[in-house]
Amino acid sequence: MIFERIAIIGAGLIGSSVARAARETGAAETIAVFDASEDVRVRACALGLGEVADSAEEAVAKADLVLLCVPVGAMKDAALSAVSEVKTGAIVTDVGSVKSAVIADVAPHVPAHAFFVPGHPIAGTERSGPEAGFAALFKRRWHILTPLADPRAEYAAAVEKLEAFWRALGADVERMDAARHDVVLAVTSHLPHLIAFNIVAMAEDLESVTESEVVKYSASGFRDFTRIAASDPIMWRDVFLNNREAVLEVLGRFTEDLAALQRAIRWGDGQVLYDIFDRARRMRREVIEAGQETPAPNWGREN
Amino acid sequence: MIFERIAIIGAGLIGSSVARAARETGAAETIAVFDASEDVRVRACALGLGEVADSAEEAVAKADLVLLCVPVGAMKDAALSAVSEVKTGAIVTDVGSVKSAVIADVAPHVPAHAFFVPGHPIAGTERSGPEAGFAALFKRRWHILTPLADPRAEYAAAVEKLEAFWRALGADVERMDAARHDVVLAVTSHLPHLIAFNIVAMAEDLESVTESEVVKYSASGFRDFTRIAASDPIMWRDVFLNNREAVLEVLGRFTEDLAALQRAIRWGDGQVLYDIFDRARRMRREVIEAGQETPAPNWGREN
Numbered sequence: 001m002i003f004e005r006i007a008i009i010g011a012g013l014i015g016s017s018v019a020r021a022a023r024e025t026g027a028a029e030t031i032a033v034f035d036a037s038e039d040v041r042v043r044a045c046a047l048g049l050g051e052v053a054d055s056a057e058e059a060v061a062k063a064d065l066v067l068l069c070v071p072v073g074a075m076k077d078a079a080l081s082a083v084s085e086v087k088t089g090a091i092v093t094d095v096g097s098v099k100s101a102v103i104a105d106v107a108p109h110v111p112a113h114a115f116f117v118p119g120h121p122i123a124g125t126e127r128s129g130p131e132a133g134f135a136a137l138f139k140r141r142w143h144i145l146t147p148l149a150d151p152r153a154e155y156a157a158a159v160e161k162l163e164a165f166w167r168a169l170g171a172d173v174e175r176m177d178a179a180r181h182d183v184v185l186a187v188t189s190h191l192p193h194l195i196a197f198n199i200v201a202m203a204e205d206l207e208s209v210t211e212s213e214v215v216k217y218s219a220s221g222f223r224d225f226t227r228i229a230a231s232d233p234i235m236w237r238d239v240f241l242n243n244r245e246a247v248l249e250v251l252g253r254f255t256e257d258l259a260a261l262q263r264a265i266r267w268g269d270g271q272v273l274y275d276i277f278d279r280a281r282r283m284r285r286e287v288i289e290a291g292q293e294t295p296a297p298n299w300g301r302e303n
Numbered sequence: 304m305i306f307e308r309i310a311i312i313g314a315g316l317i318g319s320s321v322a323r324a325a326r327e328t329g330a331a332e333t334i335a336v337f338d339a340s341e342d343v344r345v346r347a348c349a350l351g352l353g354e355v356a357d358s359a360e361e362a363v364a365k366a367d368l369v370l371l372c373v374p375v376g377a378m379k380d381a382a383l384s385a386v387s388e389v390k391t392g393a394i395v396t397d398v399g400s401v402k403s404a405v406i407a408d409v410a411p412h413v414p415a416h417a418f419f420v421p422g423h424p425i426a427g428t429e430r431s432g433p434e435a436g437f438a439a440l441f442k443r444r445w446h447i448l449t450p451l452a453d454p455r456a457e458y459a460a461a462v463e464k465l466e467a468f469w470r471a472l473g474a475d476v477e478r479m480d481a482a483r484h485d486v487v488l489a490v491t492s493h494l495p496h497l498i499a500f501n502i503v504a505m506a507e508d509l510e511s512v513t514e515s516e517v518v519k520y521s522a523s524g525f526r527d528f529t530r531i532a533a534s535d536p537i538m539w540r541d542v543f544l545n546n547r548e549a550v551l552e553v554l555g556r557f558t559e560d561l562a563a564l565q566r567a568i569r570w571g572d573g574q575v576l577y578d579i580f581d582r583a584r585r586m587r588r589e590v591i592e593a594g595q596e597t598p599a600p601n602w603g604r605e606n
Contacts, residue, residue: 073573097523122523125600126587132600141522187512189523194564195498196527200583202560208552209490215589219444220400220425220492221531223596224499228524230587233580240568240576249511251565255558257505261497262554265543270376273543277536280503284429284533286518293526297428297435299602 002165004029007063009056009082011035011044012232013124014095015069016133018169019049024135027168034059034082035130036070044130056082063087065165068094068106073238076105088113091158095121097185097235099146099178101242107148115158118178120144120185121171126230139170140291146178186246190239191254193228194247197236200229305468307332310366312359312385314338314347315535316427317398318372319436321472322352327438330471337362337385338433339377347433359385366390368468371397371409376541379408391416394461398424400488400538402449402481404545410451418461421481423447423488424474429533442473443594449481489549493542494557496531497550500539503532 006028008015015033022028031050035041045052053059060066060082070078075096083092083106092110096102099118110116123141125132143166147159163173176184203214203222214222240247264272287293294300309331311318318336325331334353338344348355356362363369363385373381378399386395386409395413399405402421413419426444428435446469450462466476479487506517506525517525543550567575590596597603 122520124523127600142520144520184512184516184520185523187506187509188517188520188525192502192524192528195502195561196524197580197583198561198564199495199498199557200586201579202557203490204582204586206490206553206556209487211586211589213487214491215586215593215595217425217445217447217487217491218590218593218595220427220488221495221499222491223590224527224531225495226583226587226590226596227602228527229580229583231580231584233577233584236580237573237576241571241573244568244571247568248565250509251561251568253509254502254505255561255565258498258501258554258558261501262551262558265547265550265554268544268547270540270544273540274536276504277500277532277534277539279507280500280529280532281534281536283503283507283514283518284529286514287521287526287529290518290521292518292521293529294604296604297430299530299604301597301599301602301604 001029002027002161002168003064005032005063006030006065006067007032007034007059007082008050008067008069009034009059009078010069011040011049011130012069013128013132014121015067016044016047016049016130017135017137018067018069020133020135021138021169023050025168025170027165028065032059032063040130047130049130057085060086064090065162066090066092068092071232071235071238072096072098072102072242073234075102079106079109083109083114084111086111086114090114091162092116093119093162095119097189097239098243099181103148103178115150115155116148117159117162118146118148119162119166120146120181121166126227128232136170138166141171143171143173144181145173145175146181147175182243183246186243186250190243190247191250193231193236194240194251195254196225196229199225304332305330305464305471306367308335308366309333309368309370310335310337310362310385311353311370311372312337312362312381313372314343314352314433315372316431316435317424318370319347319350319352319433320438320440321370321372323436323438324441324472326353328471328473330468331368335362335366343433350433352433360388363389367393368465369393369395371395374535374538374541375399375401375405375545376537378405382409382412386412386417387414389414389417393417394465395419396422396465398422400492400542401546402484406451406481418453418458419451420462420465421449421451422465422469423449423484424469426474429530431535439473441469444474446474446476447484448476448478449484450478485546486549489546489553493546493550494553496534496539497543497554498557499528499532502528
């Protein structure tokens with residue numbers, strides 16, 4: 001057991017997975033859960049995720065660890081209602097996909113007698129809601145902590161303890177500067193989602209090709225993009241609104257490179273195309289060798 | 304049995320899968336195989352794909368069906384060496400991802416006593432080579448035939464017979480105009496691959512983020528794109544060189560829509576972002592309901 005009592009604010013895919021994993025691994029003795037939606041609270045209760053509280057204040061009252069598991073745009077409100085009353089020595093963390101903006105929104109509301117250690121699990125599926133969570137979600141996945149520049153020895157101890165918690169849930173923990181996190185994730189996560197959303201939404205209202213044709217022949221490549229484009233639209237709206245600079249920077253680079261490909265196609269420059277495609281091919285081997293992807297062709301999905 | 308003797312020219316992922324499927328289903332009595340690469344011929348022989356011939360001419364000599372399973376850019380040479388000597392009444396088909404260009408390259412070389420019926424299986428994985436093939440590749444996948452405007456009754460019968468062959472291999476067969484095929488596939492296949500190649504190659508030489516960071520945190524979205532970006536670079540170079548008009552058209556639409564997303568991010572227009580993301584989300588349900596995708600979260604891959 002790492003914590004006696006944890007409070008999870010937000011019982012979606014991530015929050016409900018933390019609840020399940022904390023119970024299954026015994027990382028927490030007692031699990032309190034709150035969600036701003038009454039409907040979600042009822043479902044969390046039916047799922048047996050923990051002690052479902054009627055208010056954020058009630059959930060966090062005696063908690064040793066408070067986890068803010070809400071969309072990035074809702075972090076400020078969650079902090080305002082959940083964090084000001086935490087007990088002395090409590091640790092507050094979050095699971096937001098953007099770190100600098102969340103720190104700006106949450107840190108001012110964490111009392112001096114508590115410790116705010118921002119975090120981000122590199123884990124998830126395209127599903128949303130409390131039913132979508134599962135205990136193994138964090139296993140062998142990276143969890144990034146972006147500790148504040150707090151010189152107190154107790155703060156360092158709080159970071160260690162939170163790290164132990166995520167390790168108990170099966171994650172590998174890495175520490176990083178918040179600004180660096182936001183740049184790295186703009187590349188590995190935010191841009192890929194933006195591209196996927198764009199191509200899928202585009203294909204829905206083409207003039208030249210019908211939506212049913214796109215669906216019918218999607219196994220030729222398109223369907224791959226529909227997976228991450230099925231992710232929660234509110235969560236992703238908030239990511240882009242809160243990591244604007246880094247996303248626009250990497251998006252600029254993407255469109256620049258795409259223009260070069262476009263030009264090579266227009267002028268029939270096969271060598272340029274081959275060289276770029278060949279470089280791209282090597283990347284998958286590295287991803288598989290790093291244990292970040294299954295080696296099974298087609299992800300092992302049934303055809 | 305649909306054909307007594309078939310000849311497969313090109314023993315890569317598709318060709319070797321046709322060989323396996325034709326044997327397993329009994330759709331062909333005898334299977335002759337030829338590949339321009341001696342190394343591939345040796346491997347095809349070791350895999351027991353069929354009677355491996357020393358030349359294309361030898362492979363096709365007595366064949367009732369000739370399947371050209373080479374990259375689109377190699378179709379003309381394959382036709383020149385393999386098709387002129389086919390026997391009377393033989394059917395010639397191909398599996399190219401582009402149809403108009405292949406028809407222009409192959410049709411002039413098919414003798415009047417044979418029947419050329421172009422085709423394209425909407426099936427594949429990111430793997431290449433004779434070892435990558437498997438008999439179930441075409442099961443419950445669409446196979447598109449783009450018959451020529453040939454008024455002969457024997458031609459119509461040849462189309463029917465080829466359709467029966469692909470159905471025997473497990474595919475659902477659809478007929479389509481070649482030009483229409485090229486536009487539809489530009490959307491469902493060619494653009495998705497181009498985007499994937501572009502983002503993966505881009506991530507390999509960023510200034511701001513290292514390649515190892517991209518690999519390490521790729522589970523946050525990026526890894527999805529590495530799958531189709533691992534596809535054969537020669538095959539894909541040829542696709543883009545041979546379906547230029549349709550690809551440039553749909554690429555123009557993609558970049559236009561992406562510019563709108565970029566602007567919404569810059570100006571913080573959350574409603575525009577939400578509406579586009581929400582639209583994209585619905586598309587996946589349709590793809591799953593159409594039987595073109597597994598409903599398992601994360602494709603059922605182990606985390």
